[in-house]
Amino acid sequence: MSHPRQPVLFEALYDGVRHVGFGRPEEGAPQTLHRVEDGQVAAAFIATDGSEAALRDALTEGAATTVVVTAGDPELRLLPPLLPAATGAALLSGFMGTHKKKWGGETAPEGAEFTPPKWFFKGFGDWVRLPGEVLNVPARPVALIEEPEVALVYVNDADGTPHYAGYTFGNDLCDIGLHRQDPGYNPYCKLCDTALTPWLFLGPPPRTVTGRVTIVRDGATAWEGPFDCGDDALYHRVRDMADHLFTYPAVRRPGLVNYILLGADEASFHDGFRIADGDRIAIDVKSHGVTFENQVRYVSPPPATTPAAAPAPVATEAPEHVATA
Known part of the structure; x- marks a missing residue:
């Protein structure tokens, strides 16, 4: 089944460092990743109109580091979209x-x-x-x-x-x-x-x-x-x-x-x-x-860690009042 081309963006950790990529990687095909800081991609959506062209310009222009990987690389860990480190x-x-x-x-x-x-x-x-x-x-x-x-x-x-x-x-x-x-x-x-x-x-x-x-x-x-x-x-x-x-x-x-x-x-x-x-x-x-x-x-539920409630106080009879002359 063919699908209309829809621009896609993703973030991933590669060798423990955060990167952004455009398009969905195909198994075995090379994919270029651009190094970004935590929150940088989210900030790009705030600063631009959110189009693919604007995001590419904001996130790849003057990028300090790029790396080419293949889908399935054991060092590549995908992230939920825009998920902040915090x-x-x-x-x-x-x-x-x-x-x-x-x-x-x-x-x-x-x-x-x-x-x-x-x-x-x-x-x-x-x-x-x-x-x-x-x-x-x-x-x-x-x-x-x-x-x-x-x-x-x-x-x-x-x-x-x-x-x-x-x-x-x-x-x-x-x-x-x-x-x-x-x-x-x-x-x-x-x-x-x-x-x-x-x-x-x-x-x-x-x-x-x-x-x-x-x-x-x-x-x-x-x-x-x-x-x-x-x-x-x-x-x-x-x-x-x-x-x-x-x-x-x-x-x-x-x-x-x-x-x-x-x-x-x-x-x-x-x-x-x-x-x-x-x-x-x-x-x-x-x-x-x-x-x-x-x-x-x-x-399975963990073992109970909450202590039982303290026992109810035991009622005692008050001593009878002793009258004095």
């Missing part, structure tokens, strides 16, 4: 119930008052996992669900104004069974690792994103099915959702990088399938030529 300066969050399927196929009416979808906090930058890494979940989930999604990437300038950088793709793994027991448990439901691909697609959020999920168990396909998570599949408009979220000062902290998940289509859970410990979830974003895979691992 990973607490990045926030992963997202929206729920955004797809038209969950609204009877309808789209939010034009010109009507915007009713925002529910929002959730997923974690900080170092909670993000890359393709190939393990996705840890609690030891006793009720029912997990994979969620192939578009993730928008923003960086805030020194005044807290958000600057859109581009988008990538992710798997917002969560415990939908716990959520269905009680929607108030949703913060617990989201305490599962999320994978993001390292490729930052430059340009506006995509209207069409289609692909297929394959879940492999013991080396054989246990479930597979399609997904659609582009703007055209959503009830809420992407611009409305993002604009509303950024009315909150907490997500406009200066220098903060925001990864914002736009919501997922129906998936294996809705087909009656249940993800098990050790399953591998492979996501093929066919519309964009992106594939990634992660294994799910149920993590």
Whole structure:
């Protein structure tokens, strides 16, 4: 399947040093990397119009060091898009119930008052996992669900104004069974690792994103099915959702990088399938030529470290008052 050319930027550590590259490396093909400092790429999005040409000029002009590598080089470690070294300066969050399927196929009416979808906090930058890494979940989930999604990437300038950088793709793994027991448990439901691909697609959020999920168990396909998570599949408009979220000062902290998940289509859970410990979830974003895979691992709880509460005080009878003459 052919794909329209879309400019892509990525960051990586090579031999422990941060670099930026343009385009997705093909296996065995040479790739030129340009040395950058932590935060330099994010700053380039703030200082330019975010186009490929402007970013190339800002990040490669007078670059002190370049290196040519090949995909798969053991010294090359890809990074989530724009992830700062101080990973607490990045926030992963997202929206729920955004797809038209969950609204009877309808789209939010034009010109009507915007009713925002529910929002959730997923974690900080170092909670993000890359393709190939393990996705840890609690030891006793009720029912997990994979969620192939578009993730928008923003960086805030020194005044807290958000600057859109581009988008990538992710798997917002969560415990939908716990959520269905009680929607108030949703913060617990989201305490599962999320994978993001390292490729930052430059340009506006995509209207069409289609692909297929394959879940492999013991080396054989246990479930597979399609997904659609582009703007055209959503009830809420992407611009409305993002604009509303950024009315909150907490997500406009200066220098903060925001990864914002736009919501997922129906998936294996809705087909009656249940993800098990050790399953591998492979996501093929066919519309964009992106594939990634992660294994799910149920993590046993640690031994209790909190001391038991102090015993309640024992009630004693007060001594009788002794009258004196």
